[in-house]
Amino acid sequence: EPGCTRSLKVQEYKRYGRQMIMPEVGLSGQLALKKARVLIVGLGGLGSPAAAYLAAAGIGTIGLVDGDKVELSNLHRQIIHTADNEGMEKVDSARKFLHSLNKEIKLVAHPYHLSSKNAVETLEEYDVVLDCTDRPATRYLVSDAAVIAKIPLVHGSALQTEGQLMVLNNPPIATASKKKGPCYRCIWPKPPPPQSILTCGEGGILGPVVGVIGVLMAMETMKILLPALRTNADESTRKGTPFLLYSAYLNPSFKSVTMRGARENCLACTTMANGRTLKNYGYDTFCGLSCPVNIL
Amino acid sequence: EPGCTRSLKVQEYKRYGRQMIMPEVGLSGQLALKKARVLIVGLGGLGSPAAAYLAAAGIGTIGLVDGDKVELSNLHRQIIHTADNEGMEKVDSARKFLHSLNKEIKLVAHPYHLSSKNAVETLEEYDVVLDCTDRPATRYLVSDAAVIAKIPLVHGSALQTEGQLMVLNNPPIATASKKKGPCYRCIWPKPPPPQSILTCGEGGILGPVVGVIGVLMAMETMKILLPALRTNADESTRKGTPFLLYSAYLNPSFKSVTMRGARENCLACTTMANGRTLKNYGYDTFCGLSCPVNIL
Amino acid sequence: MDTDSKSAQGLPIVVEFSGGLELLFSNQRKHKLSLPSRDGKGHATNMAYLVRYLCDNLMSDARQDMFVVDDTVRPGVLVLINDADWELEGEHQYELKKNDNVLFVSTLHGG
């Protein structure tokens, strides 16, 4: 039966054999990946490698959000879009590539910009969301919606020679053994002044820099979905939330720092979570005019 | 004029604009990438993302070495090969994908296993080599050939939840300001006992683990080709050669350690470099029977 | 006397900038500083002192609001003391110790 998440077909055993052989995955782990629904918001430099590795690993349902079209200037870093697809909707171009990679999985296209009108209902259909967007307003929007939808958020960002990675809102609800994880707004309650923001278009970006963060986002997603993979890491994160910094310039090129936990008076974790809607929240006003939220 | 490395076409300015805007790249950096010839040995889990990012960045000539065919069990991690290409030579499958990504660059297929008979003459046509192979004998072979061909070697490896990265033989000849870098044999003069070796086939591997090392190999290659990108890193590596360790399990997940420099009595850096040939060297005997060198 | 001699010895620390902030500080990522160990009022040198000190003595760019707004580090800049968020350490009130490492990182938004 197609789409069955209680067993695997012979060709799935073959395809995923090299990861299923690991005790941290096994049959139960592969079925957990197959059952999982993961949303990727933004199909640019971060979303491209993240989508490729998650599709290859056999995530059963992958949602793809982007309202942009493929441009020639994307191609030096957005490796799932080809030159032949210039001008095509990014969700369609991505779907074409991911389908060629793995026909066993379900791809759901969301060919629109995420906004305060559609964000919550889009995220509510998924188990994990990856924020692969590229400006402050959408980053607050995705995080707020993840808090309301109660799903973990894998956050990545990059510019020029540097990248940053964080797993937020994880767990989305406090458990017996772990406090609720901080959201983006817990960490950064106020947006940066508009004049201090550089986008990849303005500041430039190296492909492998954003690529390495995108691949690590796929890895963090798999760790959320496969509990056996995070035992050790969990233990050492009791002190706070890890934040990974990459710099192509420096040696060592990676640095891991410890961030605060959830903030008691966080607007998203309290008011928004209780109200269960973003519809009256003005992201443009909040972040200033340089980052209108309707442009992903 | 096609293939000209003294100027860029209008569509190349557009395609590479987001990296050329960076002061570390600029027009001169982009022309240096276009002029560069990079050899990727092994088109598996490491070679796939490394090739994708180097092709996208506009490396002018990329050589592709592999004697294997695409198998279904490769696809969970080797994201440039698609299911439709099952059974195709990996070099052809890779060429097809990389060509769809970037038609401005030259791709050279070497559809054979590297051996002591052909390694030196293959490497001599290139400026940098990436070792994306998967067993000890080929790793000694690629390193020895890089020493003889006098080109830097970007070394990556991965297994299960861990990955390792190193830039070797860099610089390949001592300069006024820097000693010759160590080769693989300088660091590991003796091969591991055959019974201690696990391949990805036997031990398993997670796609994003080998993926992150492959992307970082592309980044290190760009740093070798773009001097403006390595100023800071160079300064802090005077003490020794950095070796990057990744573990999906741990927090922090990356660790950078400092390795020794070149070894005075290194077989490769002395005898082999002087003799300029590998033809009388028995890699199978050196590494033991479990790793015949004719299987990449 | 004791206070003076301590202050004369100085307080060596390392300050690093990342995520684009280095552009405001002569495009240099790592700075080794020696601060007085007590401020003008005789209090131990703390993070509030350091932030003022950086604006007054180390910043090479005139755009102070790219780093400081309302007398504190602007929104979107993380401050890490020995690799931990300064919110875990007392923020402005944290008293600097010998060889402390303070990292200012601008949050990135690109993707």
Place this chain on the structure above:
Amino acid sequence: MDTDSKSAQGLPIVVEFSGGLELLFSNQRKHKLSLPSRDGKGHATNMAYLVRYLCDNLMSDARQDMFVVDDTVRPGVLVLINDADWELEGEHQYELKKNDNVLFVSTLHGG
């Protein structure tokens, strides 16, 4: 006397295994150990002592040749003392200090 009391205090160190070696040590990557600060002959505890100690006391797997060959760590295992190659530190002769971190990494070959 002095030697004895030092030895009784013990020498706390951290030993880590990676690259598959952890499988030989109860699949545990990080071990906190307290060694005597002097060996049986009264010499300061060094890396040679530690390697023997690990084989005799910590290894849970019978295959000693996966870790030690000819009385030293087998080829293909890197030994890092406080994140630096032990070849930079004197190898077996390196005398362990309080809170040293010793990491044994098996070189990976997969790709």
